[in-house]
Amino acid sequence: MSDTRTPPRIVGCVIAKDEERFLADSLRSMRQICDELILVDTGSHDSTRAIGEQLADQVADFPFSGDFSEARNHALSLVGDADWVFFLDADERLHTGQVEPLREAIETAGPQVGGITLLRYNFFPTGGFYTGRELKVFRSRPQIRYERKINESVKPALARDNWGIVHSSALLTHIGHARPRSERDAKAIRYMSLMHEQLADQPDDAVLTGYIGLNLRLFGRFDEAVQWSEKALGIDGTNPTVWAFHGHVLRAAGKAEEARQAYEKGLSLRPGDASLKNMVGVCQTADGDLDAADRTFAEVIETEPTLLHAVINRGVVAQARGDYAQAEAFFLDAARRFPPFLTEDAVGRLEVDPLHPLYFETVTGYAGLAHHLAFARGCREGWLIPERIDCRAAV
Template structure:
């Protein structure tokens, strides 16, 4: 029988580890825990699940720790998770079918990320390469990636991640990424990740600088290009680098025609652009509505990493805002109601306010 190990690196994860292990203990054949210096109950919790526990001295290199952990596995395949992630669907049969096909592929899980934006909880989804055949290794000091040419396959394995809510790791990640950049100054992916950390820190001028460098270098069909373009567009919007944003949209509008997140970012960008100088940009006014309607036409999608609602309730809500600003109250209410029907809280509140007027 083909065997599967859960492989993790941890440090001071007593808050999350039990939840993660509970979610996968009946799926895997062994649990490998590599501890990089815990001072809490992390090891005790791991031991209670029958994990094989190993110590690894932290050397500011996630790939080194992950590769050491993979080396401790005796299984044919390895499922890599972090402590603040946990499986939320019945996926054992999916995993077993994938393993028993005996094909050299990488399995990609669908991770749901919980995060805070504009004071409210939002949810993003992304596919990550986490089901690995024995022998596959990681590269990269931080935001590490597997080093392989094996094909990827998206699997119906849903993993929830709430680590962005619990802890702020941007300073740690940024320091490691800058060290990585010193070794490879033209690494487009590292430049992108540095831009993301600055964006998370709300240092948008720095973020724009690194996104721009990455954008100039990134291959046309790179797996993360979509995310880079969307993050870059939000950043130039925040910095009011409007001419740069116009050029970015013109360049990418065909290749990302089927991305709701791209069109959603375009709609918000056009709003800020036009109100920055109505006389100069008023001719672009119809593009606000067109962008959000395009989001609805595409719908929420699994093709790209995406924020939940950009193809549905978030676009509907912004169409409501658009028409309310124009004085089209009935049309605004119609869009708000559709968003409220999808349980979007901001739309429900807006309807209540309008009904009281």
């Protein structure tokens, strides 16, 4: 018997300002799954609006007031008849291979499910990355609206009406960090200002407090970053996310052993958290404990196969051991399953940027999958002879 159910109607929304470099690819990627696209321009001076008029179904103006939720909620007010909303940033895109996993998650969502997350890979120009699970898909309901000026979310609205949130296996690509370093830094400064404004309204927000510490890493202000991270733990020391942030800050500050302990503490509070376990493995790799690291990454993959960077990290371990055939196999597996891992910007290779590698969810010396794949293949085929000093130098 054929399935006669009507597919859910999905409307895609984007708010943007001066995003002409990224917007077209974002909208085209959304068109693969959305029935309608809405762009809200928050005050562009470039061709952002013209791109929206060409590729979106609705384009509206809403001058930015310093409150991201206001702009997003204006977009939601234009949605009309829809079952689900897919809300992306202009510098995010859904790779072709991730359309069906996301569609399946939407079409199989039970009546109690109000939101769906995607694992987002945030790429830097060199191909380095960090990740986060982001709530990008949610039911179209008048009461589901964004809250907070920055780090805005519909999670509080979903919680009030007892909607559940499920994780999809779909991966999302974010290339906003591929901007020139000067733009990245300027954007971070603007966001920091908004975070402090938000914190004035909600001083006991442990996650936001910890997030300020994370951002201070960007400017090399490590002592302050640790202080903010410790302040966040003082607000809520039972929150695994706050412990993850603390681990990131300590790792950036050169306190490797304390960082590993922070990740393990977060893992004890949220057993089975594959992202935290991956960071334990990263610390083990950097410390040269390659056998333990390989076991840890294997456990990550078994627990959550979506975390494909654990496959890359196993490849890094194999590379450090000098097992180049195995390293190449791991790197190829990751590239085939998620081609955006191979993305990098040639001009970005010329930047002097010693701090952003501190964000990577692999060893800080990670040079992008394309580089590591070529290195492993060259060593395996014999036309590249690595200088073997110690295991850590190889990664």
